[in-house]
Amino acid sequence: MVNTRTDTDLSAAVQNALQALLPQIREEIRKEFRTGSGSSNAGVNPPPVTIHTWLERFNKQKPHSFEKATAPVDAENWISHMEKIFDVMGCEDAFKTRLAVYKFEGNALAWWKAYKQAKGGDTWLVTVTWADFTTLNHLMCMSYTDVS
Structure with a gap:
């Protein structure tokens, strides 16, 4: 029963x-x-996660390049695109800024190189959080739209 x-x-x-x-x-x-x-991987150590591993995963998502923004919404849309990719990859914060900058071209890349150098170069870069970077990206957009 x-x-x-x-x-x-x-x-x-x-x-x-x-x-x-x-x-x-x-x-x-x-x-x-x-x-x-x-x-299925029990007993096997996962491969070390390096910028190279993330770059390979990132490129498979076919991220858009960023050259310049004619309006703040252009930068916002690009940041949203990057965040969507980072979310689906489960990307660690430590790599987001470097991966995003990898897709800078033309004016954006020139601005970034000058800004990074003025702030302290690679020593400064390792301290930049993703939140800091998104703010900087909007600053870059403002500097180009004000000049135009």
């Missing part, structure tokens, strides 16, 4: 335990998805 009665205390305890574990389970799934590790 099957017991069809439920113990409300037990049900509540199970529910609470599941709610407490859910964020950890989600994070583990995200981590495995990002690194490609999991049961």
Whole structure:
């Protein structure tokens, strides 16, 4: 005979335990998805994540280049495009700015080189967060639209 009665205390305890574990389970799934590790790779270390690894993944997404913005919306649209790619790749913040700058061309690249040099070069670059970069990109846009 099957017991069809439920113990409300037990049900509540199970529910609470599941709610407490859910964020950890989600994070583990995200981590495995990002690194490609999991049961099929058990015992194998994932390859080191370097700028070269991210650049290869980034280029497979066919990111748009950025040469100049004639209006602030141009920069905003390009940033949105980059963020969409970074989201789907699960890109680490430490690599976002360098990957985005890789797609600068023409006026944007010339501006970036001069700005980076004025700020301290590569030493400064490693301190630039993605949020900082998006603000700088809008500054670049403003400097070109004001001159035109």
